[in-house]
Amino acid sequence: MGEIERTFRQRRVILGMTQDHAAAAAGVSRKTLSDFENGRHKISLANLNRLMRAIGLELATREASGRPTLDELAKRYRGDEAGPERQRARPKKTR
Numbered sequence: 001m002g003e004i005e006r007t008f009r010q011r012r013v014i015l016g017m018t019q020d021h022a023a024a025a026a027g028v029s030r031k032t033l034s035d036f037e038n039g040r041h042k043i044s045l046a047n048l049n050r051l052m053r054a055i056g057l058e059l060a061t062r063e064a065s066g067r068p069t070l071d072e073l074a075k076r077y078r079g080d081e082a083g084p085e086r087q088r089a090r091p092k093k094t095r
Contacts, residue, residue, distance in 0.1 A: 001039045004048075009037045011055045026054035 012022050023033040028047050035041030036051065052058055062069065
């Protein structure tokens, strides 16, 4: 299960929505929603947008810079996601 599917499912559950209710609100079949949540089926962008709107979320795009956003950095240093291992600075050897 990918991050989008996991985020979707968590939000749906927090809202107390069943798969049937969320699918009906989005205008897709419950099977489409179930397959999406479980990573068993590729979903069209149109259906993904419908599902996200049904739970109060939206997809956004950003320029692919390779650098993390401030939100991503904040999450990383709060411990919400695994970040790169931090190395301790070693004292420089003097001659």
